[in-house]
Amino acid sequence: METNDAQSCHRCIAAIDHVTFSYEHKKVIDNLQFNILERDFVGVIGSNGAGKTTLLKMLVGLLKPTQGEIRLFDQPVGQFKDWERIGYVPQKNAFNPLFPATVREVVTSGLYSKKKIYKRLTKADLQKAEDAMLAMRIEDLAARRIGQLSGGQQQRAFLARAIVNNPELLILDEPTVGIDAESQAGFFRMIRHMHQHHHMTFIMVSHDMEMMQAYLGTEPQQVSGGIKFYVKHTHDPEDCRETNLTHSIGQIREMIGIQ
């Protein structure tokens, strides 16, 4: 377990601690040990059926490990309540194409949590939804029905919904499936930007080896069963002791192209 304090950029955000998972008698994940640290981008790659979706579902508490434990922000997932700190875009979004919600309504629905379900949304809450749509460049689609949009536009709406609470950890399950190559590239650019400039931590399943390796490198940090974990931190390891200020300076350098 990581012992870094809250000031460190290597705080453990999610710990997968000797986790095994079986569907009835079929073991899908076997004694997996992996930590996701603050500001990591973790790319999860593996063949069909390797257990990637199962792993993400355990991370968000939808499935319970058969053995072992998952901790989010140092709390066992079963007791974790701060779901606003986490954004999740599942593999296949369950919206029926005829579902009569607008993009704005879908994005706003991300503001409701168990805690807030009976609360009225404030003006500030509604502004968060507008900001998330702006960030995903779908503000001009706000009043359109979600089912009438292209796959790429829908994915941006689901991502806007996932970031509406400004989460610290974003969990994405094959977010670019079914969208054209150009939109996929745009989507990756957006995600990379969020990682590098908005201090978000990511875990993302993808079959797009080329895009993933272009950002995360060609060597996995860990291989467990059929799952490979590729990891990129927002800055070089030797800079890890830097302060928040130097972190920002590093990013400014990067933005203006100075190495």
Ligand SMILES: Nc1ncnc2c1ncn2[C@@H]1O[C@H](COP(=O)(O)OP(=O)(O)OP(=O)(O)O)[C@@H](O)[C@H]1O
């Ligand atoms: N609800 C379920 N009941 C029984 N077996 C399941 C269930 N869900 C998944 N499985 C099986 O568990 C294994 C892992 O499934 P999972 O969806 O986690 O794989 P994946 O790596 O995400 O695959 P893909 O790349 O195809 O999305 C597969 O063999 C799958 O058939």
